[in-house]
Amino acid sequence: MPSLKSLRVRINSVKSTQKITKAMKMVAASKLRRAQEAAEAARPYAERMASIMASLSAAQIGSDTAPRLMIGTGSDQVHLLIVATAERGLCGAFNSSIVKLARRKIEELTAQGKTVKILCVGKKGRDQLRRDHASKIADTVDLSKSKKIGFADAQEIADRVLAMFEAGEFDVAHVFYNNFKSVISQIPTAQQLIPAMIAGTNAAAGAPDLQGGIYEFEPDEETILNQLLPRNLSMQVYRALLENAASEQGARMSAMDNATRNAGEMIKKLTTVYNRSRQAQITKELIEIISGAEAV
Amino acid sequence: MAETVRFELVSPEKLLLALDAEMVVVPGEAGDFGVLPGHSPLISTIRNGIIEVTVNGAVTERIFVAGGFAEVANDKLTVLAEEAVPVKQLDRAKLEAALNDAREDAEDAKDDHARARAAARVEKYTAMLEAAA
Structure with missing residues (x-):
């Protein structure tokens, strides 16, 4: 039976923990709203870009001169996995679910005899992957300095990926991130970046109906495509980062909500124990007094 | 129409x-x-x-x-x-400072990649200055 004092101390410490988790939950909620707005604001650009890509690629697919970013290098020996995670923990299974997906992919690829390289974005993912795939990590991007994810951050990552691609360091690139579905549900997703995935359903729907007309291209298709593809890559990375940011806050919010509730339950239990033992002590003292008086 | x-x-x-x-x-x-x-x-x-x-x-x-x-x-x-x-929001003074920065970066650039980026920035700010005039 713990003493009354130790129980009181324990209750107080749980109470202050609850205050912290509650505050974290509220901070996450307001950050989530901002992250969601940012993700929403980026949508028009992504949609328009997809529609231009769709219009352009229709003319280019199948031709030998199509840029390598679109059709790939013709081999799929070396894979680059861009694993985007958070910079901080305390957000439930957010980081580990991405890493789990990436790990599965790594195992699958190595089983097929392919070479895997990893580009980590965010230090939590790197810490987890370093345990058993340290030799495969090619580079790490640290985003802890930028408070709000801007397009420039994404562009920097995309630049690095492009430089590696041009240097022939890999053939296929995937990005791993959490797709934000709702506050309680984030879906770890793998998306292929290089070669660019255009033949998706949304791309086909994105091309506007020209009412019988065809596009003119200035200066020409190839030049436009060559400029568009790197930008498309930055955009995909940007989108992944934004989805990730929203998911991170969502995951943190629900994790902290759970923690607050658990703390509440714990306080309730401890208070019951505390009250019981206090009563038991009073009863004991009374019995002692009464039996003392009777003995006289 | x-x-x-x-x-x-x-x-x-x-x-x-x-x-x-x-x-x-x-x-x-x-x-x-x-x-x-x-x-x-x-x-x-x-x-x-x-x-x-x-x-x-x-x-x-x-x-x-x-x-x-x-x-x-x-x-x-x-x-x-x-x-x-x-x-209307282009600020000449700020642009000139940014242009000088970019020029310095272009001179200090260590590799082709960094040089190309700095050159693009020089070009951009020059065009911005022209637009602001």
Whole structure:
């Protein structure tokens, strides 16, 4: 039976923990709203870009001169996995679910005899992957300095990926991130970046109906495509980062909500124990007094 | 046929501008072009320059864009720009400082990649200064 004092101390410490988790939950909620707005604001650009890509690629697919970013290098020996995670923990299974997906992919690829390289974005993912795939990590991007994810951050990552691609360091690139579905549900997703995935359903729907007309291209298709593809890559990375940011806050919010509730339950239990033992002590003292008086 | 062109300017971060205009002049890679209602479908790259929007016979908006893409289809003009600033908001003093920075970076650049990036920045700020004049 713990003493009354130790129980009181324990209750107080749980109470202050609850205050912290509650505050974290509220901070996450307001950050989530901002992250969601940012993700929403980026949508028009992504949609328009997809529609231009769709219009352009229709003319280019199948031709030998199509840029390598679109059709790939013709081999799929070396894979680059861009694993985007958070910079901080305390957000439930957010980081580990991405890493789990990436790990599965790594195992699958190595089983097929392919070479895997990893580009980590965010230090939590790197810490987890370093345990058993340290030799495969090619580079790490640290985003802890930028408070709000801007397009420039994404562009920097995309630049690095492009430089590696041009240097022939890999053939296929995937990005791993959490797709934000709702506050309680984030879906770890793998998306292929290089070669660019255009033949998706949304791309086909994105091309506007020209009412019988065809596009003119200035200066020409190839030049436009060559400029568009790197930008498309930055955009995909940007989108992944934004989805990730929203998911991170969502995951943190629900994790902290759970923690607050658990703390509440714990306080309730401890208070019951505390009250019981206090009563038991009073009863004991009374019995002692009464039996003392009777003995006289 | 519609009387106006729907003009939308989007950056990766947000939809910057959406309005109906009589004419929009876009600084295309191969030369400026004006988009009027009934323009044939077109996709073009954009160089650093100014987009001029005409509504009711007067130029209402002058916006500086640093490269991007323009798409014209069905009386709708969409400009995808990574950076867009209204000309009125360009600040000469700040731009000159930024241009000098970029020039220094270009001189100090260690590899081709960094040099190319700095050169692009020099080009961008030079164009911005011209636009602000």
